Amino acid sequence: MDLLLHVDDIRASHDQRRILRGVGFSLHRGEILGLIGTNGAGKTTLMDVLTGSHLPNGGRMSLAGENFNPDSLEAAQACGVGLIPQNFRLDPEQTVAKAIFRRTFQAAKPHPELRAQAAKLIAEVGVDLDPDAKVGVLVRAEQALVEVLRMVAEEAQLVIMDEVAASLPDHDVAVLHKVLRMLTGQGRAIIYITHRLDEVRSIAHRIAVLREGVVHRILDASQCTVEELALLLLQKEPESSDRPNGLLEDQEVLRVVNLSVAEDIRDVTFTVAKGEIFGLVGTHRSGTYALVEALAGVRAMTCGEIHVNGEQVDLQSETDARHRKIGFLPDSDHNFHEDPSIAEELQQGRNRQAGASSVEDEVSQLRGVIDVVQQMRIKTGNIQGTMSTLSGGDHQKVRLARWMAAECDILILSHPSRGIDIGAKEIVYRMLRELCETGVAIILHSSDLSELVGWCHRIGVMRDGELVSIEANANTNEDVLVHHMLGDKFASGNSPARRSKGVTDTLLPG
Numbered sequence: 001m002d003l004l005l006h007v008d009d010i011r012a013s014h015d016q017r018r019i020l021r022g023v024g025f026s027l028h029r030g031e032i033l034g035l036i037g038t039n040g041a042g043k044t045t046l047m048d049v050l051t052g053s054h055l056p057n058g059g060r061m062s063l064a065g066e067n068f069n070p071d072s073l074e075a076a077q078a079c080g081v082g083l084i085p086q087n088f089r090l091d092p093e094q095t096v097a098k099a100i101f102r103r104t105f106q107a108a109k110p111h112p113e114l115r116a117q118a119a120k121l122i123a124e125v126g127v128d129l130d131p132d133a134k135v136g137v138l139v140r141a142e143q144a145l146v147e148v149l150r151m152v153a154e155e156a157q158l159v160i161m162d163e164v165a166a167s168l169p170d171h172d173v174a175v176l177h178k179v180l181r182m183l184t185g186q187g188r189a190i191i192y193i194t195h196r197l198d199e200v201r202s203i204a205h206r207i208a209v210l211r212e213g214v215v216h217r218i219l220d221a222s223q224c225t226v227e228e229l230a231l232l233l234l235q236k237e238p239e240s241s242d243r244p245n246g247l248l249e250d251q252e253v254l255r256v257v258n259l260s261v262a263e264d265i266r267d268v269t270f271t272v273a274k275g276e277i278f279g280l281v282g283t284h285r286s287g288t289y290a291l292v293e294a295l296a297g298v299r300a301m302t303c304g305e306i307h308v309n310g311e312q313v314d315l316q317s318e319t320d321a322r323h324r325k326i327g328f329l330p331d332s333d334h335n336f337h338e339d340p341s342i343a344e345e346l347q348q349g350r351n352r353q354a355g356a357s358s359v360e361d362e363v364s365q366l367r368g369v370i371d372v373v374q375q376m377r378i379k380t381g382n383i384q385g386t387m388s389t390l391s392g393g394d395h396q397k398v399r400l401a402r403w404m405a406a407e408c409d410i411l412i413l414s415h416p417s418r419g420i421d422i423g424a425k426e427i428v429y430r431m432l433r434e435l436c437e438t439g440v441a442i443i444l445h446s447s448d449l450s451e452l453v454g455w456c457h458r459i460g461v462m463r464d465g466e467l468v469s470i471e472a473n474a475n476t477n478e479d480v481l482v483h484h485m486l487g488d489k490f491a492s493g494n495s496p497a498r499r500s501k502g503v504t505d506t507l508l509p510g
């Protein structure tokens with residue numbers, strides 16, 4: 001194969017902490033290299049070096065046989081290296097056409113011309129996107145496709161994808177993979193970062209394991225197992241935990257009766273018991289997120305009733321929900337401009353409940369912060385450092401830990417394990433179980449079916465705005481959930497989810 005990128009002995013630091021200690025690997029045209037590593041291992045830092053956003057302390061890189069030392073994203077882009085970051089930086093007001101061609105030399109062209117070019121590109125790649133749609137109304141999977149099309153528009157030879165599939169349901173991942181295979185068929189190369197070990201096996205040709213600042217191993221994806229990858233990452237066998245079955249108590253904490261929210265959900269009725277983990281799943285626009293937002297006071301309900309601990313409540317705002325001891329971890333934070341310290345963020349949940357009134361309180365709260373940082377293996381040299389100094393996964397752990405400490409009766413978590421590594425997932429699950437044992441009711445909104453089946457006592461499935469089934473853990477599995485999510489489409493055998501199983505199981509790249 002034709003060598004595209006060669007990386008040798010790359011070293012890089014953040015705040016004098018050595019993160020990369022001599023990374024080396026190479027990549028060929030038409031190849032997908034999976035990159036895995038625990039949270040804070042340095043994957044994003046390495047990609048920042050490759051895209052000119054972080055200058056290395058040493059080492060050499062060559063691209064297509066030439067020395068490659070980008071010092072900005074633009075410089076990397078000019079050499080044909082493009083990045084799709086963990087959090088897409090999309091302007092919600094832009095149209096799909098504009099978003100695809102942004103920052104390319106074509107961006108200044110009149111809109112009708114851009115629109116026509118975008119429509120052509122969308123048809124060539126074979127995805128379902130409206131060039132006139134505003135990016136803000138697209139679901140995450142569609143936004144991911146916009147970003148991939150941007151790479152084609154930029155004529156990137158090397159595409160770096162940093163956890164783009166995190167929290168995407170399996171059928172969307174299959175569509176994304178199909179597009180990526182098309183790109184590599186055109187001779188482009190891809191570096192693909194993910195924490196999903198089954199996914200990396202199905203999409204990559206080779207898998208590089210980043211550990212302790214170096215590429216510890218590079219494996220042939222078709223020759224390794226998920227267990228082998230997990231062992232390389234964790235340096236121990238993953239813990240096996242029992243699926244939850246019976247509840248310790250059957251005392252009802254939440255009762256939702258005939259709840260409707262605008263056009264998004266209709267007549268939803270269910271209860272959640274003390275100490276229960278209640279899962280919620282559905283395809284895009286099935287109404288799951290509207291439901292959790294209504295329960296968290298973020299969205300107004302249009303009719304129906306919500307009862308908390310036997311009392312009917314009127315949740316007009318998040319403050320009302322907090323007052324009723326309902327906590328909510330949303331999909332993403334909206335306060336982009338704030339960058340609190342790690343300690344402040346972790347203390348926030350506690351302060352709202354208890355208030356730190358004395359020096360002793362403050363000391364014990366700081367001790368609590370250190371305990372959480374150690375327990376969740378958050379990699380930081382300084383708990384007074386800002387949240388932006390954390391890796392993506394460690395950032396998510398802090399957001400989650402803050403709510404776990406917030407002394408809620410009902411905790412609503414949307415995609416809590418997004419971006420966190422498999423070792424941290426085990427820890428999170430253990431912590432959720434401990435919370436349940438203290439009587440907290442948890443609503444877990446997720447698109448990860450194996451996580452739902454592994455963690456939840458019962459799982460509510462939504463389709464087209466309705467709650468179509470509530471499955472007890474003992475009676476369900478991933479196929480049953482997909483069946484309820486898709487309804488008739490599943491029965492026809494034409495469902496993307498069914499196809500995705502075929503795609504991911506059989507189309508290992510050769």
Ligand SMILES: Nc1ncnc2c1ncn2[C@@H]1O[C@H](COP(=O)(O)OP(=O)(O)OP(=O)(O)O)[C@@H](O)[C@H]1O
Pocket residue numbers: 014015019037038039040041042043044045046379380388389390391392393394419
């Ligand atoms: N801006 C920054 N300032 C200081 N330290 C940073 C900064 N960005 C990252 N770090 C540190 O560098 C280390 C590596 O972070 P990086 O984001 O590269 O990890 P990662 O492997 O991508 O992790 P994840 O899987 O969680 O996304 C982390 O310990 C992080 O705290």
